[in-house]
Amino acid sequence: MITDTDAIDLALRLDGNAVAGDFQALVGFDVTMLQMVCTHCLKEGIFANLLAYVRGPGIVLRCPTCEGLVLQLTKTPLGVVVYVDERTDRVPNETLLNAINQLL
Amino acid sequence: MKKIQWQIASVKAIVQETPRVKTFTLQLPDWIPHLPGQHYDLRLTAEDGYQAERSYSIASPPEQTDEIDLTIELIDDGEVSSYLHDGITVGDPLEVRGPIGGYFVWKDTMATEPLVLIAGGSGVVPLMAMLRHRAQIGATNPTVLLFSVRMDNGVIYQQELERLAEQNTNFRLLLTFTRQPPNGWTGYQRRIDKEMLQEVMAPLNGQPNCFVCGPTLLVEQVASALVDVGLPFERIRTERFGPTGT
Ligand SMILES: Cc1cc2nc3c(=O)[nH]c(=O)nc-3n(C[C@H](O)[C@H](O)[C@H](O)COP(=O)(O)OP(=O)(O)OC[C@H]3O[C@@H](n4cnc5c(N)ncnc54)[C@H](O)[C@@H]3O)c2cc1C
Numbered sequence: 093m094i095t096d097t098d099a100i101d102l103a104l105r106l107d108g109n110a111v112a113g114d115f116q117a118l119v120g121f122d123v124t125m126l127q128m129v130c131t132h133c134l135k136e137g138i139f140a141n142l143l144a145y146v147r148g149p150g151i152v153l154r155c156p157t158c159e160g161l162v163l164q165l166t167k168t169p170l171g172v173v174v175y176v177d178e179r180t181d182r183v184p185n186e187t188l189l190n191a192i193n194q195l196l
Numbered sequence: 197m198k199k200i201q202w203q204i205a206s207v208k209a210i211v212q213e214t215p216r217v218k219t220f221t222l223q224l225p226d227w228i229p230h231l232p233g234q235h236y237d238l239r240l241t242a243e244d245g246y247q248a249e250r251s252y253s254i255a256s257p258p259e260q261t262d263e264i265d266l267t268i269e270l271i272d273d274g275e276v277s278s279y280l281h282d283g284i285t286v287g288d289p290l291e292v293r294g295p296i297g298g299y300f301v302w303k304d305t306m307a308t309e310p311l312v313l314i315a316g317g318s319g320v321v322p323l324m325a326m327l328r329h330r331a332q333i334g335a336t337n338p339t340v341l342l343f344s345v346r347m348d349n350g351v352i353y354q355q356e357l358e359r360l361a362e363q364n365t366n367f368r369l370l371l372t373f374t375r376q377p378p379n380g381w382t383g384y385q386r387r388i389d390k391e392m393l394q395e396v397m398a399p400l401n402g403q404p405n406c407f408v409c410g411p412t413l414l415v416e417q418v419a420s421a422l423v424d425v426g427l428p429f430e431r432i433r434t435e436r437f438g439p440t441g442t
C-alpha cells in the first residue's frame with residue numbers, strides 16, 4: 093500500500109501522450125509533437141514529454157525538468173476550462189493556445 | 197484534419213493470452229489506418245451517466261484493416277480492466293476513439309535503423325504492433341525486444357514472439373524474469389539495469405531508435421539508464437502506462 097501522497101503522485105504519473113486524445117478532441121489536431129516552452133525554467137521540449145496527472149478532477153501537465161505547472165484542463169458539465177500558467181511573456185505554445193482560445 | 201470522434205465498436209473476438217491478459221478484437225465502423233505505437237481511448241458509461249475513460253495501445257499492425265486488437269491486463273480492483281475481462285463477450289458494443297498520438301510511433305523511415313524495444317508487462321502491446329508491422333513490410337534492421345515479466349506464465353504473445361525470432365535472424369527476443377523464472381531458466385532473472393542494457397545494445401552498430409513502455413517506474417528507470425549508457429535523449433521515446441503493481 094502506498095500511503096505517502098508524493099509516492100502516489102509519482103506512481104500515477106503518465107505523460108503528455110496519455111492525454112493526447114482529450115486534447116485532439118478539443119483542438120482538432122494531434123498535439124503530441126508540439127514544441128513547448130516551460131514558463132518556469134524556460135526549457136524547451138515537446139508536449140508528449142510533459143508529465144501528466146490525470147486522476148484528479150482534471151488534467152494537470154507539468155514540466156519534466158522543473159515540475160512547474162504548464163497546463164491544467166478541467167472538464168465541467170458546462171464545458172472545458174483551461175488554465176495556462178503565464179508568469180513570463182513566454183507561452184507554452186502558440187498553436188495550442190490559439191486553438192484553445194478560439195474554443196473558449 | 198478531422199476531429200477524432202467516439203464510435204461504437206463491436207467485439208469480434210476475445211483471446212486469452214495469459215492468465216491475466218486478454219486480447220479484444222474490435223470491429224470498427226470507421227477504421228482509420230494507424231501507426232504502430234498509437235493508442236485508442238476507451239469509454240465506459242454507466243446507466244446513471246457516470247463515465248470512465250482509459251487508454252489502450254493498438255496491438256495489431258495497420259495491415260489488419262477494419263479492426264483493431266487491444267490487449268488488456270486485468271488489474272486487481274481495476275474499474276475498467278476488470279469490467280472488460282469479466283463483463284464483455286463477443287458481440288458486445290464498446291465505445292472508442294482513435295488512433296491517437298504521433299510521438300510514440302515507429303515510422304517506416306526508421307525501418308533501416310537499429311531498433312531497441314523495451315517493455316515491462318503489458319507495455320509490450322504497442323511494441324508488438326511495431327514488430328508485427330516490421331514483419332509485414334519485411335524490414336531486416338537489427339531489432340531486439342527486451343521484455344521484463346514477473347513469472348513464467350506472464351509472457352504475453354510468447355509463441356508469436358518466439359516464432360518471429362526464429363523466422364528473422366535480425367530479431368532477437370530477450371526475456372528477463374523478475375520473480376519466478378521458468379524451470380531451468382538460464383537467461384536474465386532481474387530488473388532491467390545498466391549492465392543489462394549495455395549487453396543488449398553492444399551488438400548493434402550505430403545508434404538505435406529506442407522505445408520504452410510499461411509501468412511508470414520501470415519506464416523512468418530504464419530511460420535514465422539508457423542515457424547513462426550513452427544513448428542520446430532524442431533517440432529514446434517513452435510511454436508510461438501508470439502505476440507499478442505492488
Ligand atoms: C497511452 C496508454 C496506453 C495504455 N495501453 C495499455 C494496454 O495496451 N494494455 C493495458 O493493459 N493497459 C494499458 N494502459 C493502462 C490502462 O490505460 C489503465 O490504466 C489500466 O487498464 C488500469 O485501468 P483500470 O480502470 O482497470 O484500473 P483503475 O480503476 O484505474 O485502478 C485500480 C488500481 O490499479 C492501479 N492501476 C491503475 N493503472 C494501472 C496499471 N496500468 N498497472 C498497474 N496498476 C494500475 C491503480 O493505482 C489502482 O490502485 C495504457 C495507458 C496509457 C496511458
Ligand SMILES: [Zn+2]
Nearest residue numbers: 130133155158
Ligand atoms: Zn520547467
